[in-house]
Each structure stands twice: as C-alpha cells, then as structure tokens.
Amino acid sequence: MALHAAVTLVRESEIPLTAQIQRFLKKEVTEGTLHPGTRLPSSRRLADDLGVSRSVVVEAYGQLVAEGYLEAVQGAGTRVVRHLDRAVPGPPVPSLLDDGHAGRRDPAVRWDLRPGGGNVPDFPRREWLAAYQRALHAADPAALDYPPLAGDPRLRVELARYLGRMCGVRSTPAQVMVTAGFAQALGLLAAVLPGLGTTALGIENPGHPGQRRFVHESGLRSLPLPVDGEGLDVAALAASGARAVLVTPAHQFPTGAPLSARRREALVRWARDVDGLIIEDDYDRGLWYERGASRPLALQRLAPDHVVYAGTVSKTLAPGLRLGWLAAPAPLLERLRRARARQDLGTDVLTQLAFAEFLRGGAYDRHLRRLNALCRTRHDALREAVRRHLPGAAVAGPAAGLHAYVTLPRHTDEAALVAGALRRSVLLCGAASHHARPGEGAPALVVGHAHLPRSGAEQAVRELAAVLSGR
Numbered sequence: 360m361a362l363h364a365a366v367t368l369v370r371e372s373e374i375p376l377t378a379q380i381q382r383f384l385k386k387e388v389t390e391g392t393l394h395p396g397t398r399l400p401s402s403r404r405l406a407d408d409l410g411v412s413r414s415v416v417v418e419a420y421g422q423l424v425a426e427g428y429l430e431a432v433q434g435a436g437t438r439v440v441r442h443l444d445r446a447v448p449g450p451p452v453p454s455l456l457d458d459g460h461a462g463r464r465d466p467a468v469r470w471d472l473r474p475g476g477g478n479v480p481d482f483p484r485r486e487w488l489a490a491y492q493r494a495l496h497a498a499d500p501a502a503l504d505y506p507p508l509a510g511d512p513r514l515r516v517e518l519a520r521y522l523g524r525m526c527g528v529r530s531t532p533a534q535v536m537v538t539a540g541f542a543q544a545l546g547l548l549a550a551v552l553p554g555l556g557t558t559a560l561g562i563e564n565p566g567h568p569g570q571r572r573f574v575h576e577s578g579l580r581s582l583p584l585p586v587d588g589e590g591l592d593v594a595a596l597a598a599s600g601a602r603a604v605l606v607t608p609a610h611q612f613p614t615g616a617p618l619s620a621r622r623r624e625a626l627v628r629w630a631r632d633v634d635g636l637i638i639e640d641d642y643d644r645g646l647w648y649e650r651g652a653s654r655p656l657a658l659q660r661l662a663p664d665h666v667v668y669a670g671t672v673s674k675t676l677a678p679g680l681r682l683g684w685l686a687a688p689a690p691l692l693e694r695l696r697r698a699r700a701r702q703d704l705g706t707d708v709l710t711q712l713a714f715a716e717f718l719r720g721g722a723y724d725r726h727l728r729r730l731n732a733l734c735r736t737r738h739d740a741l742r743e744a745v746r747r748h749l750p751g752a753a754v755a756g757p758a759a760g761l762h763a764y765v766t767l768p769r770h771t772d773e774a775a776l777v778a779g780a781l782r783r784s785v786l787l788c789g790a791a792s793h794h795a796r797p798g799e800g801a802p803a804l805v806v807g808h809a810h811l812p813r814s815g816a817e818q819a820v821r822e823l824a825a826v827l828s829g830r
C-alpha cells in the first residue's frame with residue numbers, strides 16, 4: 360500500500376475532506392516521511408484511491424502549494440518542494456576509516472591540499488563501462504545469485520594472477536578473499552584476532568588516524584609503534600609484546616618511507632619468533648612513479664604463513680567502488696569467512712565480474728600506466744614548488760601514491776601554518792593528527808596532490824610561503 364492510501368478520511372467529521380488530506384500530507388512532509396522532491400500521485404489517482412471527487416484533491420494540493428509545502432511542476436505533476444526548511448539533519452555518518460580529512464573536496468576553498476579520497480576525476484569511465492557491459496552480457500542467471508562469501512571465483516583467479524605478477528604475492532585463488540575495500544579486511548581481522556588469542560594490535564605511529572580509531576573502537580588494544588626513515592621500528596614492536604601488527608611496508612602512511620630491507624627481514628623474524636601475524640596494508644599498490652627505483656615487492660612473499668596481504672582499488676580507481684582483497688594463510692580463511700557471514704553476504708557480484716574483466720583484458724594495466732604518468736607530473740610540480748618556495752622544507756619518501764609528506768623546518772609552528780593557510784583559502788592537513796599523542800613528531804604536512812592541476816601546486820605552495828614569511 361502506498362503512503363497516500365493511508366489517509367483515513369472521516370466523512371462525517373466537521374473538518375472538510377480537503378483539510379483532512381491537507382493535514383495528512385503536511386504532517387508527512389514536515390516529519391520527513393515525504394522527502395523533498397518526492398512526486399505525489401496525480402489528483403485523479405489520489406481522488407480515485409480515496410474515493411473522493413477530484414476537486415477535493417485539487418484544492419488540497421493547491422493549498423499546500425500556496426503554503427510552500429508542494430510545488431506544481433509543468434509536465435511533472437505535483438511534488439514536495441526541494442528546499443524545505445526542516446530540522447537540521449544529524450551529522451554525516453563517518454566512514455570506517457574516516458580520518459577527518461579524507462572524503463569530499465571542499466569547494467569553498469581555493470586549494471584543498473588534504474589527502475584522502477581517490478583519483479576520482481581520472482576514473483576510466485569508458486573502459487569501466489565496457490568491462491561492466493561485457494561482464495553483464497556474459498553473466499548467466501546463476502552468476503547473479505548470492506556470491507560466494509570469499510568472492511566470485513573468476514575474480515579470485517584474476518586477482519591471484521595479478522598479485523603474483525605485480526608484487527610477488529604467493530597465493531592461490533582459494534586464499535584470496537574479495538572485500539569491501541581495506542576497511543572490511545581490517546574489520547574482519549579485528550573480529551577474528553581475539554579468537555586467536557590476540558587482543559592487542561601494533562600500529563604505526565604516525566599512521567592513519569581513522570585506522571587507529573577503528574582499531575580502538577573494535578575492542579583491540581592498539582599499541583602505537585614509532586616509525587622513522589626506514590619505516591616501522593621493529594625493535595619497538597618486539598619490545599611491545601604484541602603478537603599482531605598493522606603495517607604499510609611499501610609506502611608508509613603517511614611518511615612515505617618504504618620499510619628497509621633489514622627491517623623487512625627483522626619483521627619477518629619477529630613474526631616467526633612469536634608466531635605472530637602481520638597485516639600488510641598495500642593501500643596504493645600500482646601507483647609508483649619514482650624514477651630509477653622500483654616499488655618493493657610484497658612483504659607477504661617472505662612469510663606467507665604469517666602475513667595477511669590486503670589491497671584496494673580506492674587509490675587507483677575509486678573509493679566508491681568499495682572493492683578490495685586480501686590473501687591470507689589458509690588456516691585463517693575459514694575464520695574470516697565465518698566473520699564475514701555475520702557482516703554481509705558478499706560483494707556486489709557485477710562489480711566483481713567487471714573488475715575481473717578489467718584485469719583480464721589489460722585495461723587495469725593501461726589505466727595504471729596513464730595514472731602514474733599523471734601523478735608523476737603533479738608530484739614533480741609539488742616537489743619543485745616546495746624546493747623553490749619553502750626553504751628548509753622537503754618532500755620526503757619516494758614518488759608514489761596520491762599524497763606526499765612534506766617535512767617542515769624544525770622551528771615551524773605546524774598548527775599556526777594550517778590556520779594561516781586557511782585564511783588564504785588553502786586547506787591543509789598537518790602531520791600532528793596522524794600521531795597517537797599531541798605534540799609528538801616533527802612539523803610536517805600530509806599533502807594530497809593527485810587532484811591538483813599542474814599550476815595548482817605552485818600557486819598553493821606560494822600561499823604557504825607567504826604565511827610562513829608573515830606576509
């Protein structure tokens with residue numbers, strides 16, 4: 360039954376039928392059941408459904424239009440007005456990994472240099488559509504049934520191939536699980552770790568603020584571990600007593616430092632010694648454009664029995680696809696599957712099949728080549744602008760991913776720079792929010808550069824120089 364049919368008219372009431380209809384609709388609009396822009400039934404249909412003459416409804420609609428609740432749109436009937444002053448809606452629900460910076464670009468500022476979000480403007484719409492269409496044409500009715508919890512087998516085959524050739528992950532399709540991004544992989548792991556006797560998780564400090572909060576809220580004790588130019592401090596991990604750690608070894612978030620070869624070995628040794636688990640967050644694999652140095656292979660290949668490798672398309676395609684994957688040691692998989700059965704019933708199957716097509720036909724490789732070339736241009740522009748206009752500052756780490764870590768001269772007041780930049784319409788993200796405790800760490804900025812036009816980096820950095828020099 361549609362809502363309008365729920366109008367209960369009292370025919371022998373003193374209140375005219377027109378007023379009764381009017382009151383009902385007004386209440387449903389003000390209480391928010393009928394949303395702005397909702398199309399109402401035609402006066403003829405509503406009159407038929409309610410068993411009243413059409414003129415009664417026409418008059419009720421007319422009154423509500425006059426009072427500003429409804430609008431009559433030429434050729435589109437009557438609908439609830441689009442801009443109704445109503446109670447302010449509640450705050451948006453933050454995403455699992457919301458770091459308070461990521462997400463929509465702020466159109467009110469001239470330069471939004473915050474990290475987060477994806478490379479959405481460069482999303483390969485045509486190629487994705489072609490892959491999606493091919494996948495849809497090929498999908499038989501069975502393919503549109505509930506997908507296997509671990510993901511569609513065709514995508515898992517393509518992922519195992521891709522992960523092997525791209526970053527040396529040692530896995531079989533049976534060890535791969537398709538997830539709703541890294542966020543779900545982390546959620547599943549947080550759910551199974553206590554069952555393995557692990558209630559504390561080592562996390563990098565600085566690290567992703569949203570992940571830190573998520574780990575904390577999922578009931579695990581998070582143990583912040585220092586990071587330096589060689590990545591995670593493995594000695595501190597060993598001293599912490601943790602038996603599980605979340606790490607970004609290829610491109611530490613946010614400092615950019617790859618985990619050095621000796622630290623990689625030490626980390627794997629630690630995992631074997633304590634029978635521990637390493638969660639490898641390879642969040643921006645595929646985006647590496649440093650000249651003359653190749654991206655380190657996956658840590659997982661050094662100890663497949665102790666590492667859960669996890670990746671995502673959030674940086675390379677779009678976070679909105681909610682598509683990621685993990686490769687886990689076989690004994691862990693059944694636990695992860697059971698945890699998943701309590702969360703959802705699998706990932707959107709057409710998106711999975713489209714991505715399988717995308718991988719199989721080489722479209723993903725071609726897209727990554729284009730994207731890396733673009734990112735390199737933007738990163739080069741940022742590095743050059745920092746070198747030219749911010750004496751004592753530098754872009755740290757290799758050219759990779761969608762963000763750069765800009766270290767500032769020691770004496771810089773990071774908070775004052777962020778506030779001063781905002782006054783000049785530049786939105787910045789200071790490194791402070793990535794640290795576990797206030798006041799930790801040297802001043803730095805975490806700069807998202809992937810969406811900037813080439814000249815944007817230069818202009819935005821000039822503004823920062825003006826703030827620093829007190830102009």
Ligand SMILES: Cc1ncc(COP(=O)(O)O)c(C=O)c1O
Nearest residue numbers: 540541542567612642671673683
């Ligand atoms: C460190 C890190 N890990 C993982 C992700 C990706 O998460 P998801 O795949 O859930 O979008 C991000 C995205 O911002 C990130 O910064």
